[in-house]
Amino acid sequence: MLAFILRRLAQALFVIAAMLVIVFFGVNVVGDPIYMLISPEMDQQQIAETARALGLDRPIWEQFLVFLKNAAQGDLGRSFVHGESAIKLILHRMPATLELAFVALVLAIVIGLPLGLYAGLKPESRLSRFIMAVSILGFSLPTFWVGLMLILTFAVGLGWLPATGRGPTVSILGLETSLLSLKGWQHVALPALNLALLKISLVIRLARAGAREAALMDYVKFARAKGLSQSRIIGVHILKNIMIPIVTVLGLEFGSLVAFSVVTETIFAWPGMGRLLLEAITRLDRPVIVAYVMVVVVLFVTINLLVDLVYSALDPRVRLTEATS
């Protein structure tokens, strides 16, 4: 087990290093940020001075070496726009995004799993067909359009929930969260639902496919032959088997929730790092873009590692193959 974790850690470090290179050069090929930062009245000398101050006059490989050296110390540069440390800016906004993604993930499981299970166990029923039809909608409707419809319906039309912003936050164990107050939940409800929509559909599909397959397996028939109750067969024998692919996929999808939150955060004015990224892109605020991408990469890598560990805890057969390989 320890060797397994160490190997995975080494792989993770390699991925992060590779991303550093790709991201830095990728971002530097796009546009010259200096022309976004100067005012039209500046003359050539002033422009050159600004560039020098930001280190933009040096050759790119030199800029990269400086970047690497600083990155190793956790410094990804200062925001051209805000003048603050880019990584600090991102990390400051990250809890809001993670909170949104987390609530969306929980919604995906709480809503998607029972619906998918039902549809898988009673594939012929009318309700099941309805569930599947809705899940197709969930896949095909664009996120921003659904977001606007949610606002129109629940915020503007019915006036039940606020349309924008995040509720009051409190800090526990150093983590900022808005989930400890009713107001916070009211604010997070619509954006989280919006963000979760795709994942709900995904969980419905996964759970349905898994349940249909498992229901036909001999071990389910044998469990029935033992005289087990229906609830134990579904809740233990079937659920434990279908949780393996669902946990794996959802774990990996958590990263894409963070990525997709760019759209949702913009629509619902959610003060997360997705919105910050969008601002940074429109202003070519290079350090912030780089810092965002690096933070997301580290997040992805960490999640993958965790998913692997959870997966091997859920599926005893994985441990065996790891041990013998």
Add this chain to the structure above:
Amino acid sequence: MAPVLEVSGLKTHFFTRAGTVKSVDGVSFHVERGEVLGLVGESGSGKSVTGFSVMGLIDPPGRIVEGSIKLNGKELVGLDEEGFREVRGREVAMIFQDPMMTLNPVLRVDTQMIEAVTAHDKVSHKAARERSRDALAKVGIPSPEERLNAYPHQFSGGMRQRVAIAIALLHRPPLIICDEPTTALDVTIQSQILAEMQGLCADTGTALVWITHDLGVVAGLADRIAVMYAGRIVETGAVDPVLDTPLHPYTSGLLGSLPAEGEPGAPLRQIRGSTPSLARLPQGCAFAARCDYVQADCLALAPDVTPFPGARGVRCHHPLNLAGVAA
């Protein structure tokens, strides 16, 4: 005493898009206490469906359309799910063909045994675990205490089938239905398990319905035999008379396809043709297209059961070996 199991006129059909599949179409047999009944037939003849009907494990599109299944005198046909749940595992248990598939791969063996105990007996977790351990020991699994903590994939096929047998024996049911439990195992393990199973059931007075397509297995194990063809039982009787002097051409054909003793290398005679589609059975005898003794009346009228001395019965217009039976 009343028989453990009495099945009469059982019809289990599957209503598929391609038509009604009459997998079991008028099956009657009984099993006495402590008796081993061999249920023999080719693939697709309806043996498993018969077993599942007794267990109440027929799912849509399948349904028991007619007949009666009496277990210890109690009618099972028409029982609701909870009624069947109470019967399963306690009054009748079942062991399946493929031991690789019968145990849940993601649950430990102790979980799967303890839940089987507590499904019927409200005992403590500890007591259920002890009972499970003893059951494993009884079926010959070494160091049962440790093995309880293992997952199914850590067992060989033979050991997994032993676990399944241990589970079936947990409540000492008066009847166990064994659906080809040794077919997937290699020959030495097959005979070991056969012998152990025989011993265990003799000790506890458990009756068995042993489903197989292998007449060789039945010869050594069963007291009586029921030969099944296309959803019906075509011949029944005590094992030795049926195998010595088969009345039905199909039984005779099955015997002919066994490797003969003392004649290694002799060619095996297969029954020609294959099982008819159970969705479109012919009007007359279902075996007619493959029978060497077919006559005009066979094609016109499906034969009924003709009783013979010695509690034998055959479903054929022109039984063989009549001289042998009369003698």
